[in-house]
Amino acid sequence: MANINEIAKIAGVSSATVSRVINRNGYVSDDTRAKVEAVIKKLDYVPNRNAVFLKTGTTKMLGIIAPDFSDSLTVFLRSFTLAAQKEGYNVTLFITGGDKQKELDAFEMLRHKQLDGLVLVIRLNDWDQLEPFTKYGPIVTWQRVDSKHIPSVFMNHYQGYMLGLEHLYASGCRNIANLYGSTRGLNTKSRMQAYADFCQKYKLDPKLEQQFKGLNSIEDGEAILDWYAEQSDKPDGFATSSDAVAAGLVAEARRRGYNIPTDFSVVGFDNIEISRLLDITTIDYPIAKQAQNAFTIIFNQLLYKNLPLLPLEFDLIKRKTTR
């Protein structure tokens, strides 16, 4: 394939001039420009980007690391990709499947200068292991992180979760079961704190046997019905940490002939498509906006800009699974 020297030779100029034509910097007379452009077009020439990358030390490629696909990741990915593309960046996805080494591999690509920036959705390795990489390029996380070097688009779930709890209380629930997500995550801690404060505020018994952790999938939600069926002191409301879990719960309950919200109420979390489909009351979690902010942070850092971030807040979406 043709390269810049070939173009230069045919056009009767130097490669430097061709480069100037391509990149529109430096002075080039209209004549020469026209001549060069004609040759470029005729030979169907394009610069080899790898050479450009080597020279400029930038790839216009961003990475996003996650353990696996999930509904909310999809929302995030979509929004992030769109924002990035608008500024001429491409996005590559790393699915670690829980493998710490794979997470590190992605960070290595930043170090190898193959990536300009990185978004870490859910961290696998320890922060002190990851933090050293900040010197190779901007890194943003979706989780909360107590690091000066790693910015985050994290939102404190305490308020969001409390919104759901308060709604359940207002609609008559006094015996609420909680379906928390990841046992390790800080979000779970915030939610548990919200529940504790909630119980204290309304003088409720924070029944510990009704608090579940580590539930994430639709299947996890469905499985709860087995537990529910066996209880004598059944909860009258479920607060959940994701729409997926809530969806599993609601779908399985309907299958088994329970009536929601007569038998019990359910509040989801995220406000993704599935909750709308199943008419599940949920908490709107502005993931798309977070993703846009993630990009903006990286972009700002990369180009020494200072573009403003979008404001983020939770919102209760009342639907049919609560009274």
Added chain:
Amino acid sequence: MANINEIAKIAGVSSATVSRVINRNGYVSDDTRAKVEAVIKKLDYVPNRNAVFLKTGTTKMLGIIAPDFSDSLTVFLRSFTLAAQKEGYNVTLFITGGDKQKELDAFEMLRHKQLDGLVLVIRLNDWDQLEPFTKYGPIVTWQRVDSKHIPSVFMNHYQGYMLGLEHLYASGCRNIANLYGSTRGLNTKSRMQAYADFCQKYKLDPKLEQQFKGLNSIEDGEAILDWYAEQSDKPDGFATSSDAVAAGLVAEARRRGYNIPTDFSVVGFDNIEISRLLDITTIDYPIAKQAQNAFTIIFNQLLYKNLPLLPLEFDLIKRKTTR
């Protein structure tokens, strides 16, 4: 940051030797190897991949182009990414949003040697526009394509759709409405053909006023209920081209108090999570396997291998929306 020459100097060898150590080709004495490796570790050196790319003319990066996110794209993307990562390739996603130019941009990246291969999910530009790019690297499509140069993991939807139709017939439906997808796609044509043949086989009236085209989303499925409510001669079965449409239809029907399958039957298409959640009878469409095949085809072409492809076939998944 340290480069290969620096390592070479400190280790007291030449850069060629360092390169041999890194890439484990050529002979290096154990002594020298140990010495070099020690320096590499001490200086925390990694090769600059952009230099490697420039030199080798390969990036270990594949692209996947789609107009937008959808449930089935997510399944495809997930499976493809996993397969690619297993062989050391990364995947970058191009969302065109229906913009032909963006599709071309991705193809340009192949030409610019920034991508080793490309998967085109749904084509926007004409084939003759795209075909010239095959000389820059392997391209695979998910759609059917009558081109010698562009392989496809396409499955003829005729048989799959017929499976659903036959099932509806067997369970008593004699008045079937069809909810087709994209008006342009060949899949829609195949499905329509299947329906035509089906009607002929069983001597049914192929009621043209009950055939809808261009339905893709959950919302589209929901909207059908408005139409249904107004009909005097109501269909007793719906065949659909996607689980999303079927899900919208089923969810909205249940909301409005219809009983499925008593009032009418519904067959989805794809067998993605949502159909399981809503207990929708559907046709299993092995998207994940198609994605694996897509990768295998690219991989084979890139490395002159001849790995076998997975066999693909449709399957009826009987659930609760049909009798």
Added chain:
DNA sequence: TTGTAAGCGTTATCAG
């Protein structure tokens, strides 16, 4: 306004 030439950091071919 244009050309020369020195890198960017590797890999790979030849000698030795």
Added chain:
DNA sequence: CTGATAACGCTTACAA
């Protein structure tokens, strides 16, 4: 087994 050295294709001072 190891070392020089010539590419790979481009950008960018510095000269002219």
